[in-house]
Amino acid sequence: MQAEIVVLPGDGIGPEVTQAAVRVLREVGERYGHRFITRQHLIGGAAIDATGEPLPAATLDACRKADAVLLGAVGGPKWSDPQAKVRPEQGLLAIRKALGLYANLRPVKPHPAALGASPIKPHLLNGVDLLVVRELTGGIYFGDKTRSGDTASDLCTYTVAEIERVVRRACELARQRRSHVTSVDKANVLETSRLWRETATRIVRDEFPDITLEHQLVDSMAMHLLAKPREYDVIVTENMFGDILTDEASMLAGSLGLLPSASLGEGRVGLYEPIHGSAPDIAGRGIANPYATILSVAMLLRHSLGLEDEAKCVELAVSRALDDGQFTGDLAGGRPAIGTDAAAAAVIRQLQIECHAVVMRD
Ligand SMILES: NC(=O)c1ccc[n+]([C@@H]2O[C@H](COP(=O)([O-])OP(=O)(O)OC[C@H]3O[C@@H](n4cnc5c(N)ncnc54)[C@H](O)[C@@H]3O)[C@@H](O)[C@H]2O)c1
Ligand SMILES: CC(C)[C@H](C(=O)O)[C@@H](O)C(=O)O
Numbered sequence: 001m002q003a004e005i006v007v008l009p010g011d012g013i014g015p016e017v018t019q020a021a022v023r024v025l026r027e028v029g030e031r032y033g034h035r036f037i038t039r040q041h042l043i044g045g046a047a048i049d050a051t052g053e054p055l056p057a058a059t060l061d062a063c064r065k066a067d068a069v070l071l072g073a074v075g076g077p078k079w080s081d082p083q084a085k086v087r088p089e090q091g092l093l094a095i096r097k098a099l100g101l102y103a104n105l106r107p108v109k110p111h112p113a114a115l116g117a118s119p120i121k122p123h124l125l126n127g128v129d130l131l132v133v134r135e136l137t138g139g140i141y142f143g144d145k146t147r148s149g150d151t152a153s154d155l156c157t158y159t160v161a162e163i164e165r166v167v168r169r170a171c172e173l174a175r176q177r178r179s180h181v182t183s184v185d186k187a188n189v190l191e192t193s194r195l196w197r198e199t200a201t202r203i204v205r206d207e208f209p210d211i212t213l214e215h216q217l218v219d220s221m222a223m224h225l226l227a228k229p230r231e232y233d234v235i236v237t238e239n240m241f242g243d244i245l246t247d248e249a250s251m252l253a254g255s256l257g258l259l260p261s262a263s264l265g266e267g268r269v270g271l272y273e274p275i276h277g278s279a280p281d282i283a284g285r286g287i288a289n290p291y292a293t294i295l296s297v298a299m300l301l302r303h304s305l306g307l308e309d310e311a312k313c314v315e316l317a318v319s320r321a322l323d324d325g326q327f328t329g330d331l332a333g334g335r336p337a338i339g340t341d342a343a344a345a346a347v348i349r350q351l352q353i354e355c356h357a358v359v360m361r362d
């Protein structure tokens with residue numbers, strides 16, 4: 001097949017991890033005979049520096065025309081002045097909104113070889129396989145913001161339609177898994193959460209009677225996620241809770257550098273990105289973990305291009321690289337660590353074996 005993929009490196013470690021992931025994508029293309037055309041565009045701080053805007057029209061245009069978008073990360077101290085009129089993060093929020101990407105899939109499946117990197121006891125992690133479906137285009141990140149004198153406000157709004165579509169998406173995904181959905185809210189305090197809970201209950205009752213639905217308040221969820229992570233299958237939640245819970249969940253996997261994501265809507269184009277940020281503390285040193293971005297490429301192959309074999313192949317290759325002890329610094333825990341490029345090379349080496357193995361098995 002031929003596919004056009006827009007690559008948005010962004011800021012900090014964004015260019016380093018996307019470059020590694022594009023190398024892997026190219027290898028997949030060569031081995032399977034696909035023509036993946038990649039074009040880079042500006043977003044975030046890099047775009048502000050070049051054009052004054054965090055999401056230039058040319059970038060959005062290119063994304064709309066593409067088959068999929070691969071993003072690194074945006075933001076950094078250079079653009080973080082509280083007085084700044086434009087911020088890199090606005091570019092990311094704007095592209096998600098403009099492409100209608102309301103469902104952000106963040107899978108968490110700790111890899112056995114990386115268990116040592118997690119602060120959680122290994123016996124709690126065995127068998128953990130959960131998927132957070134984070135609502136991505138509503139809630140407090142998108143509400144009106146005001147500042148007047150010594151008072152500031154951020155408005156949190158949800159409509160029934162916004163809740164319905166993401167809950168439906170979570171239930172459809174749960175049907176392909178263990179048919180269990182945990183809906184996370186703060187219904188004891190927030191009106192948006194009461195609407196969320198009512199809507200989730202109705203959608204599951206009327207449309208997904210085969211799904212088991214459980215409600216959980218977000219504060220205790222933060223605790224349960226670490227205390228009994230094995231008990232969760234699909235977790236669906238609003239934008240901010242999903243943002244926070246997934247950084248927490250990365251500790252189950254051992255590092256933020258291991259969690260990929262797919263942002264999907266009703267449209268054709270999906271956006272794929274690691275869940276981590278631009279990591280200014282390690283940027284420019286060639287030591288960032290690229291596995292989350294490489295695993296995001298696997299999600300891109302699966303969800304936007306329908307290339308399931310190729311997606312599995314990338315996931316297996318990452319898994320084998322970890323089995324082989326190919327750890328970046330965030331996973332190494334004092335053992336010798338490899339850099340970003342070497343990690344990509346390790347995946348490519350495994351890909352050369354794994355692609356073949358997956359094809360032969362099918
Ligand atoms: N999707 C995005 O573009 C995105 C996501 C989160 C944060 N941000 C932005 O990134 C900037 C920095 O935010 P932050 O420091 O709170 O979060 P961060 O995710 O960038 O970093 C948190 C910690 O995790 C480490 N880390 C993150 N990714 C890693 C990787 N791939 N390999 C090794 N270590 C990794 C960092 O070194 C840091 O110590 C901010 O401007 C924030 O707004 C962007
Ligand atoms: C940078 C920020 C806008 C972003 C978010 O909150 O969505 C990030 O934290 C993420 O998780 O992708």
Ligand SMILES: [Mg+2]
Pocket residue numbers: 243244247275
């Ligand atoms: Mg986040």
